[in-house]
Amino acid sequence: MCQYTGKTSPCRQYTKSKPHPWGFKIWGRASVSGILHDFEVYQGGDGKRTELGQGADVVLKLTSTLQENWRYKIFGDNLFTSLPLISELNKKGMFYTGTVRTNRVPKCNLQNEKVLKRKGRGSYDSYEEEVNNVVAVRWYDNKAVTLLSSLTGVQPLAQAKRWDKPSKEHRFYNMPAIIQSYNKNMGGIDLLDSFLAKYRFAMKSRRWYLYLYWHFLMVAVINAWNVYRRDSRLLKLPKSEMLNTVEENSKLRLLTVSSL
Structure with a gap:
């Protein structure tokens, strides 16, 4: 869920079980390490649901970009x-x-x-x-x-x-x-959500689409960080040469960019 409490967006959803029930519901396909590979912003029912049901339709759509017979x-x-x-x-x-x-x-x-x-x-x-x-x-x-x-x-x-x-x-x-x-x-999606919660942006805007823009900007940053950690392990870099987390490394600074 991308948190949004405004009333101007036609895509806003309410999900009772979520920590932030009001916002944009996003279907996602992520790896175990929390890297988001594919997503779709839920915009409400469109009347095109198949006999398989909504849940199955979402999985089939998010896996449609994967090559068949590769035993995923x-x-x-x-x-x-x-x-x-x-x-x-x-x-x-x-x-x-x-x-x-x-x-x-x-x-x-x-x-x-x-x-x-x-x-x-x-x-x-x-x-x-x-x-x-x-x-x-x-x-x-x-x-x-x-x-x-x-x-x-x-x-x-x-x-x-x-x-x-x-x-x-x-x-x-x-x-x-x-x-x-x-x-x-x-738990890949849950891991991604936990990363997003740590670096959640504080902004207010009357333009609802900016909330989605900032959300996926942070997703891109987290994806880049996870890819860096994965590649560092594959290259067997010593821990002394690897960048630490944002909190532990003084060289990394979290920049706050003002809203447009």
Whole structure:
């Protein structure tokens, strides 16, 4: 979300669950390191939604710029995940992993949350759908979470370290491979949002499009910083030769540019 509380823009949206509910909703595709690769500013419904639903349409549009049959691995949350989406990505030679809402897998006979809770933390159940080569896994941690994937399944099991209140010590619980893969690769957009929050600009303008301009200007700066860090690691530069963060390096100065 790009924060905007004015009332002059036709693109302004309200999203209750966001820290800044009023603003411009932006769909984005980012890598694990937080580099934004593609985006689309949501401008409201246009009546062109397909039978796949809004979430699937967004994923297909943002992945349309990727070359097909290159075995890309796509990760998304429960807003986007559905079996029809995974089927369409399979046709393009792309893999998908994501959390899913239970009403989107009605014929998937997984054990419900109450049964898994009785078995205890670390319990899980899985189901394989052979037509689309998809695995559904429900795992119980603090509560049950369900995931779909055309890439990863249950095996090999990993170990999740959790604090156990009754024994007052850390314990290890079984964690399916799909959970480990999702936790490792998901969160690029959240990471980008955290960077933007640290260097959020303070400006006011009657022209609503300037808010989007400044937002993507900061995204470009953050992208450049992330690309620099990535390339420095690939070139195996010593840490003494690499630039630090803005807060730690006195050579870097954050310039405040007045609004037009």
